[in-house]
Amino acid sequence: MAEHHEGVPVGVLLLESVNRLRAAETMLQTRARARMALRASDFQALQFLAARGSVGAPARATDLADVLGVTSAAATQTVDRLVGRGLVERQPDPDDRRSRIIRLTADGERGLSEAYEDLPGAVQELLDAVPTAEAERMIALAAAVQVVVDRTATRSL
Incomplete structure (x- = not known):
């Protein structure tokens, strides 16, 4: 499936590849979100909480506000909706009694898992087959x- 790219700058090829990945990821997320009947911001919040939980890092409403790019009040409303659906819970913050830690419930974890259960096995195999060194280079490039x-975004504001 090799394509002819002679004369096309590498940066252009990389951006085209990123756009194709983004489109595929958007389709997967849209399907997963629809399965859970969630708005986009609520689904993004669940994904963030799952990622934080997977590394044992606490998450607070202020963290969620930063990730979603919303006010603290809007993040609190998001948490309220997810608590109401039984997908997340608030727990006391052991480091700050005025704050609450937000975690996925078992139902939230199960819902996310089921929403993505049809991730094509072939896609997972492709991702798993990327050599560690290459994956680290891609991760470093994306971070840079x-x-x-x-x-540049903060300069233009």
Whole structure:
């Protein structure tokens, strides 16, 4: 499936590849979100909480506000909706009694898992087959691009 790319700058090829990955990821997320009958921000919040939980890192409403790019009040409303659905819970913060830790419930974890259960096995196999060194280079490149974008975005405000 090799394509002829002679004369096309590598940066253009990389951006085209990122766009194709983004489109595929958007389709997967849209299907998963529809299965859970959630709005986009609520689904994004669940994914964030799952990622934080997978590494044992606590999450607070302020963390969620930063990730979603919303106010603390909007993040609290998101948490309220998810608590109401039984997908997340608030727990006392052992480091700050005024704050609450937000975690996925077992239902939230199960819902996310079921929402993505049809992730094509072939896609997972492709991702798992990427050599560690290559994956680390892609991760580092994505992080470096994000730093530049963040830096230039704050200058233009």
